[in-house]
Amino acid sequence: xxxxxxxxxxxxxxxxxxxxxxxxxxxxxxxxxxxxxxxxxxxxxxxxxxxxxxxxxxxxxxxxxxxxxxxxxxxxxxxxxxxxxxxxxxxxxxxxxxxxxxxxxxxxxxxxxxxxxxxxxxxxxxxxxxxxxxxxxxxxxxxxxxxxxxxxxxxxxxxxxxxxxxxxxxxxxxxxxxxxxxxxxxxxxxxxxxxxxxxxxxxxxxxxxxxxxxxxxxxxxxxxxxxxxxxxxxxxxxxxxxxxxxxxxxxxxxxxxxxxxxxxxxxxxxxxxxxxxxxxxxxxxxxxxxxxxxxxxxxxxxxxxxxxxxxxxxxxxxxxxxxxxxxxxxxxxxxxxxxxxxxxxxxxxxxxxxxxxxxxxxxxxxxxxxxxxxxxxxxxxxxxxxxxxxxxxxxxxxxxxxxxxxxxxxxxxxxxxxxxxxxxxxxxxxxxxxxxxxxxxxxxxxxxxxxxxxxxxxxxxxxxxxxxxxxxxxxxxxxxxxxxxxxxxxxxxxxxxxxxxxxxxxxxxxxxxxxxxxxxxxxxxxxxxxxxxxxxxxxxxxxxxxxxxxxxxxxxxxxxxxxxxxxxxxxxxxxxxxxxxxxxxxxxxxxxxxxxxxxxxxxxxxxxxxxxxxxxxxxxxxxxxxxxxxxxxxxxxxxxxxxxxxxxxxxxxxxxxxxxxxxxxxxxxxxxxxxxxxxxxxxxxxxxxxxxxxxxxxxxxxxxxxxxxxxxxxxxxxxxxxxxxxxxxxxxxxxxxxxxxxxxxxxxxxxxxxxxxxxxxxxxxxxxxxxxxxxxxxxxxxxxxxxxxxxxxxxxxxxxxxxxxxxxxxxxxxxxxxxxxxxxxxxx
Amino acid sequence: xxxxxxxxxxxxxxxxxxxxxxxxxxxxxxxxxxxxxxxxxxxxxxxxxxxxxxxxxxxxxxxxxxxxxxxxxxxxxxxxxxxxxxxxxxxxxxxxxxxxxxxxxxxxxxxxxxxxxxxxxxxxxxxxxxxxxxxxxxxxxxxxxxxxxxxxxxxxxxxxxxxxxx
Numbered sequence: 001x002x003x004x005x006x007x008x009x010x011x012x013x014x015x016x017x018x019x020x021x022x023x024x025x026x027x028x029x030x031x032x033x034x035x036x037x038x039x040x041x042x043x044x045x046x047x048x049x050x051x052x053x054x055x056x057x058x059x060x061x062x063x064x065x066x067x068x069x070x071x072x073x074x075x076x077x078x079x080x081x082x083x084x085x086x087x088x089x090x091x092x093x094x095x096x097x098x099x100x101x102x103x104x105x106x107x108x109x110x111x112x113x114x115x116x117x118x119x120x121x122x123x124x125x126x127x128x129x130x131x132x133x134x135x136x137x138x139x140x141x142x143x144x145x146x147x148x149x150x151x152x153x154x155x156x157x158x159x160x161x162x163x164x165x166x167x168x169x170x171x172x173x174x175x176x177x178x179x180x181x182x183x184x185x186x187x188x189x190x191x192x193x194x195x196x197x198x199x200x201x202x203x204x205x206x207x208x209x210x211x212x213x214x215x216x217x218x219x220x221x222x223x224x225x226x227x228x229x230x231x232x233x234x235x236x237x238x239x240x241x242x243x244x245x246x247x248x249x250x251x252x253x254x255x256x257x258x259x260x261x262x263x264x265x266x267x268x269x270x271x272x273x274x275x276x277x278x279x280x281x282x283x284x285x286x287x288x289x290x291x292x293x294x295x296x297x298x299x300x301x302x303x304x305x306x307x308x309x310x311x312x313x314x315x316x317x318x319x320x321x322x323x324x325x326x327x328x329x330x331x332x333x334x335x336x337x338x339x340x341x342x343x344x345x346x347x348x349x350x351x352x353x354x355x356x357x358x359x360x361x362x363x364x365x366x367x368x369x370x371x372x373x374x375x376x377x378x379x380x381x382x383x384x385x386x387x388x389x390x391x392x393x394x395x396x397x398x399x400x401x402x403x404x405x406x407x408x409x410x411x412x413x414x415x416x417x418x419x420x421x422x423x424x425x426x427x428x429x430x431x432x433x434x435x436x437x438x439x440x441x442x443x444x445x446x447x448x449x450x451x452x453x454x455x456x457x458x459x460x461x462x463x464x465x466x467x468x469x470x471x472x473x474x475x476x477x478x479x480x481x482x483x484x485x486x487x488x489x490x491x492x493x494x495x496x497x498x499x500x501x502x503x504x505x506x507x508x509x510x511x512x513x514x515x516x517x518x519x520x521x522x523x524x525x526x527x528x529x530x531x532x533x534x535x536x537x538x539x540x541x542x543x544x545x546x547x548x549x550x551x552x553x554x555x556x557x558x559x560x561x562x563x564x565x566x567x568x569x570x571x572x573x574x575x576x577x578x579x580x581x582x583x584x585x586x587x588x589x590x591x592x593x594x595x596x597x598x599x600x601x602x603x604x605x606x607x608x609x610x611x612x613x614x615x616x617x618x619x620x621x622x623x624x625x626x627x628x629x630x631x632x633x634x635x636x637x638x639x640x641x642x643x644x645x646x647x648x649x650x651x652x653x654x655x656x657x658x659x660x661x662x663x664x665x666x667x668x669x670x671x672x673x674x675x676x677x678x679x680x681x682x683x684x685x686x687x688x689x690x691x692x693x694x695x696x697x698x699x700x701x702x703x704x705x706x707x708x709x710x711x712x713x714x715x716x717x718x719x720x721x722x723x724x725x726x727x728x729x730x731x732x733x734x735x736x737x738x739x740x741x742x743x744x745x746x747x748x749x750x751x752x753x754x755x756x757x758x759x760x761x762x763x764x765x766x767x768x769x770x771x772x773x774x775x776x777x778x779x780x781x782x783x784x785x786x787x788x789x790x791x792x793x794x795x796x797x798x799x800x801x802x803x804x805x806x807x808x809x810x811x812x813x814x815x816x817x818x819x820x821x822x823x824x825x826x827x828x
Numbered sequence: 829x830x831x832x833x834x835x836x837x838x839x840x841x842x843x844x845x846x847x848x849x850x851x852x853x854x855x856x857x858x859x860x861x862x863x864x865x866x867x868x869x870x871x872x873x874x875x876x877x878x879x880x881x882x883x884x885x886x887x888x889x890x891x892x893x894x895x896x897x898x899x900x901x902x903x904x905x906x907x908x909x910x911x912x913x914x915x916x917x918x919x920x921x922x923x924x925x926x927x928x929x930x931x932x933x934x935x936x937x938x939x940x941x942x943x944x945x946x947x948x949x950x951x952x953x954x955x956x957x958x959x960x961x962x963x964x965x966x967x968x969x970x971x972x973x974x975x976x977x978x979x980x981x982x983x984x985x986x987x988x989x990x991x992x993x994x
Contacts, residue, residue, distance in 0.1 A: 011929060011930075011932075012929075012932070014937070015928070015929045015934060015937075016918075016921075016929070017937075018934055018937030018940055019907075019921060019925040019928055019929060019934070019937075019940065019944070020867070020907070020908065020911055020918070020919075020921070020925070021865070021866070021867020021868070021906065021907035021908040021910075021941055022867065022908075023866075023867070023937045023938075024866075025866075025869065025938065027860070027866075027870070028860075028866035031860055031861050031864055031866045032861060032862065032863070032864035122861075123857075124850065124852060124853070125831075198972060199936070199938070199972055200869075200871040200877060200879055200936070200938045200939045200970065200971070200972050201869070201871065201936070201938045249936070249937065250936060251869065251871075251936050251937070251938025251939075252935075252936045252938060252972050252973055254972065284873055285871070285872040285873055285874065285877075497936050498934075498935035498936025498937065498973050499935070500935070684932050685932070687932075688932050688935055688973075688974060688975075688978060690975075691974055691975030691976075691977045691978065692935060692972070692973045692974050692975045693975070694975055695974075695975030695976065696972070696975075718872070718874055718876070719872045719874065719876035719877055719970065720874065720876055724970055724972065726967055726968070726969070726970060726976075727963050727966050727967050727976040727979070727980065728963065728967050730975055730976055730977075731977075732959075732963075732977075733977065734975070734977060757975075
């Protein structure tokens, strides 16, 4: 039997290509060939009417081939191009959804919005030419930040009252009544600022129109090739069959590349068709900051009622979500926040209401975690507040609220982001907490704190728990083809941006088929190879395509066994496949998969030694058709996986931080992760995902923010000013422990792992920093993330040190809670 | 092209190329788009991310901050030049490349070439770094995927491989 590869740390097959400089990213496509380059003129203003655009003189620049503004779009070739871009995910509550035009029509709504499109011999010339375009604006007052959006003194879109794109309410039980009758209540106001995916490779698109065949090939750095294909076909007035979209290697996505079609994803193909020459657009870094998408910005108000044990009886959350200037991705982010906020807990009753608000800033679409980091932060801050108010250990309060292992499947009575019920499939939260406490040394921390305090050092510990709905539908598919060489070609339609899909899907295929790992080659994101697919987001690739690949490989295996049984004159039950060879158990009779592939395809013509064996005078029963009525030629398997609902991964993080008593610098001393993503296909890759997620989380919690000024300028739109973590900012080591509660929803028991590492970061750092500071500053609570040393310093200034000796225990803090409001009632 | 064009001779990975480029053309663009050496990646074009790092006379340089015309008379090494000849068509991975393969030091691979060149130079200066020195060696390069832990491990592994091969 072939060694099982599922669960092994199999080295990645894609690394050879990447390490040799042979990766093929979108800007590498047609490099060195006769390709034209595009540049985009973008709005320098956050909110303005476009009075006039003067492009005269642009085409006089030598080497310039094309300049377009909105007026040039919508011709007979592609009338749809003049219409707004699609609203990808409509929702009944998204009553005022708005999307941008490929090139701005009459009005711009954020700095960076595309106004004109230029194609030239190279990017330098294209930018020179774009610089010659003169735009006259009539300025409108910009709406920047959630407070301005809520105040609605000015409107982003004049036909959207109150700047409210959507208002959505969900409730399970009567939360307000439960809070009113609870023994204790408290309230919290919490904010999270904007950050962004910020992959090292920005967006990019290359297109080539083939006039001989009337077909278009588009390469795009996207998280959904099939989505881009459908959008390009619809917008350019082409049949789907005329458009191929290939996603080459992608230099990171983290969510931002799931939105589509970007203006350039349509303009580049249209220009290629118009000019009859290949055209390329490669986004530069500043463009990525101001014309891609951001996330995270939310403002929450929490009311909670709880009992003496800290059990939540009623939870009422209102929040305001900054969706930026447009809503192409619907309400996905705030819906996820509103549902995944619940984490591993079961409040007695829960109500959540959110408003999704327009601002004159870059639009908001999912970034790794997709609304979950905010939800987790709000829930975990609430848990910490309850623990502080009751003088209880923070882990005890959490444990008192956990859904128990025997309560699965657990239905929260809410609707999740996929329109399905929010029902958790499996998990074991008490076991996770035990592992986490052991891993971080929770129970020993008090002694450590005392020891450090004696040295004049401040340390704090925090924890945070999350549940993550992963593997959302509707489906993914896979195609497995065994060639006559015995090599196995696998195609699945979703895309890859560094997750090692070529490795893990080959592991699954090799196991299911019984073939050597290095005989398997996996292709993702190529609509020519698998035209039915959804995309890579919501930690869904392993769950969805992993399951589909497994099912498709089993289909191919069935056919292998059927043909081999015939050839070997044996019963299928007596056959086994190992190392690419089918054998009859207990005999010497064997046939290799390549030969089975030859036999599967009756031939008229021989072209090599192998195919001679399948020609018409060699094989087949002259009394039967060469291909049976219910069969088809070829040794292939194709199948799709479409689950009823998402599968719910979970995890818990803990961190020990040290805060400098003078400078308020925040150092990470220890970081621990307990992670449950069901069965692990490749633990090396899963741990890599966790490392990366934690690093992004550190960035989001301590460093990264989108600094808009009041006029809507993003003042830190460069890597000099937007602080992404270098190695010097991340934990030196991350201690990881896995728990594996398999999902009952898919054949391999997998749950998603991609986003997990980033979800609890804001929560866990807020908890730890507050824990470090609280003994020294009465009532200091962390309610705004990210937090910088200067913000922590300011918090200290506003919460002077107590006159007495610093308190050192959590219990001592209960009487000094600085939350906005806490109250306890007599329990009779 | 109406631009003033310069004739330059670039020596990249031991191969001499004569080309005509505008004076303002960045070395990164010349390597990628004129010579087709697309292993060098451009992540920010302002010298912060380090993805475009190449070795110029052995020293790590951000090729997005250097003009192609400034690189004449220099020996340039890109990621494509880090592979060692061993008679096979593809060549053998160099110690730093092999270290990354052994330690899962890369995910999407976009920043990787800049790390590989930077570390190649770093290990030449300090062939036996401590973990802290390994961290220092890569502290000027951004990676958004890995969280760096496995890159630090890759540096240490590369040092080991290099000493084994020496």
